[in-house]
Amino acid sequence: MKIVLFGGSFNPIHRGHIKLAEEALNFIGGDILFFIPTYHHPFNKKVEVKKEDIVNMIRLALEEYKNPKFKIDTYEIEQDNPTYTINTIKKYLDEYPSDEIFLLIGFDNVKNFDKWKDYREILKKVRVIAGSRGKTSDLSLKDIFIEGRIFIFNSKAPDISASTIREKIKEGNIEEIKSYLPKSVLDYIIKNNLYK
Numbered sequence: 001m002k003i004v005l006f007g008g009s010f011n012p013i014h015r016g017h018i019k020l021a022e023e024a025l026n027f028i029g030g031d032i033l034f035f036i037p038t039y040h041h042p043f044n045k046k047v048e049v050k051k052e053d054i055v056n057m058i059r060l061a062l063e064e065y066k067n068p069k070f071k072i073d074t075y076e077i078e079q080d081n082p083t084y085t086i087n088t089i090k091k092y093l094d095e096y097p098s099d100e101i102f103l104l105i106g107f108d109n110v111k112n113f114d115k116w117k118d119y120r121e122i123l124k125k126v127r128v129i130a131g132s133r134g135k136t137s138d139l140s141l142k143d144i145f146i147e148g149r150i151f152i153f154n155s156k157a158p159d160i161s162a163s164t165i166r167e168k169i170k171e172g173n174i175e176e177i178k179s180y181l182p183k184s185v186l187d188y189i190i191k192n193n194l195y196k
Helices: 015-028 051-065 085-095 119-125 162-171 174-180 183-191
Strands: 002-008 032-037 070-072 100-106 127-132 150-154
Touching (some): 015 150, 051 070, 162 174, 174 183
Parallel strands (some): 127 150
16 A cells, blocks of 8 residues: 655645645555644644644545545644654554555655655655656756755645645635635634634
8 A cells, every 4th residue: 555644734724735745646656645734843834723723624624525535633732842853753663564655745845855854764765756747957056956856746736825725814815815725624724713
């Protein structure tokens, strides 16, 4: 079985995340993809909403999209301290010893991947995949890319930023970001007065 791990803050989850996840599964012929939200980010990203709100929004998005290969794993978000990808990978390798594990990262993370904790060990243990919208030219000199351990696929995922979504909601510009979010997620944000 081919298992894809897709970690991130998903604050909030949006159509870009969903499209990238679908493309990753197609790229490798994957069997299952776990959305793994994190809360205490190692790079100190501030989270403005509660853990349960993030989990609820992901669950709503997955219900709306009805892809049987999509699952959520709350392992990282349940931790009280910063979590590291290498630890999550080790957990999955223990739980699925005979399966192939892939790590899906956003293309922007490729440039800084060598800053991740134990990044070389990650590259040895799993295959790292990233979707690119034709932006690979600035990676040609990166040792990590030359090693051939990060596999880039062409992505048609919309260029959506969760921080832009949060800013627009805070400004009251809901109409501008309606198309970026699954309807159930937008409804949840409005109902619970998030990102104000």
